[in-house]
Amino acid sequence: xxxxxxxxxxxxxxxxxxxxxxxxxxxxxxxxxxxxxxxxxxxxxxxxxxxxxxxxxxxxxxxxxxxxxxxxxxxxxxxxxxxxxxxxxxxxxxxxxxxxxxxxxxxxxxxxxxxxxxxxxxxxxxxxxxxxxxxxxxxxxxxxxxxxxxxxxxxxxxxxxxxxxxxx
Numbered sequence: 001x002x003x004x005x006x007x008x009x010x011x012x013x014x015x016x017x018x019x020x021x022x023x024x025x026x027x028x029x030x031x032x033x034x035x036x037x038x039x040x041x042x043x044x045x046x047x048x049x050x051x052x053x054x055x056x057x058x059x060x061x062x063x064x065x066x067x068x069x070x071x072x073x074x075x076x077x078x079x080x081x082x083x084x085x086x087x088x089x090x091x092x093x094x095x096x097x098x099x100x101x102x103x104x105x106x107x108x109x110x111x112x113x114x115x116x117x118x119x120x121x122x123x124x125x126x127x128x129x130x131x132x133x134x135x136x137x138x139x140x141x142x143x144x145x146x147x148x149x150x151x152x153x154x155x156x157x158x159x160x161x162x163x164x165x166x167x168x
Contacts, residue, residue, distance in 0.1 A: 008123050010034055010042075011064040015073055015118040022118070026090045027065055030121030033088025035059070038123065073117040080122055088121035 012030040014023050035042055047055035068076070080087045093106040093116065107115070 006061040008061070008125055009064065010059070010061055010121075010123040011066060012119060012121045013066045013068050013073060013076055015070055016067040017070075018118055022095065023067070025095075026119035029090050029094075030088050030119050031059070031063060034063075034121045034123050037086055037088065042123075070117065073120055074113075076120050076122075077112075077115070077117060080120070080124075083124075085122055085124045089115065089117060090119035092116040092118055 012027050012034075014026050014030075018026065042059055042061065044057045044060040046057050049055070077087065077089070089107070091107060091110070093110070094103050097103050097106055110116075
């Protein structure tokens with residue numbers, strides 16, 4: 001299925017100056033926020049292999065992972081707020097905490113405009129797209145050879161191509 005086959009788009013935008021382990025860590029936490037904040041079923045059924053072994057379910061729609069500067073993350077946060085799009089956030093301070101309560105306290109101690117954002121997760125309705133864009137191939141970020149050292153990510157200008165331009 002293509003991204004456009006779903007009524008919403010799910011995306012994680014991660015700051016472009018993070019270490020690889022930080023990017024992966026932030027992405028994982030942002031996905032948990034998208035799943036936890038969804039008002040509808042976003043996780044599919046369990047996976048079962050040919051021998052009957054069960055595996056946990058996954059998201060039913062593609063997740064776009066993009067990277068952006070800190071300034072662009074602040075713009076996305078501001079525009080999402082203006083449009084009433086709920087977001088998940090990850091701030092620099094969360095790298096130093098180890099528990100959920102500490103994470104929330106760290107965010108609560110900083111005014112909105114001063115948050116040092118390193119990642120934003122969002123799930124928003126599609127904008128009406130021309131019919132010619134309805135069959136665009138899905139963009140998937142994949143690794144080449146060494147999955148830890150080579151991480152391909154989309155840049156913020158790709159948000160426009162993926163019809164998330166209202167947040168850029």
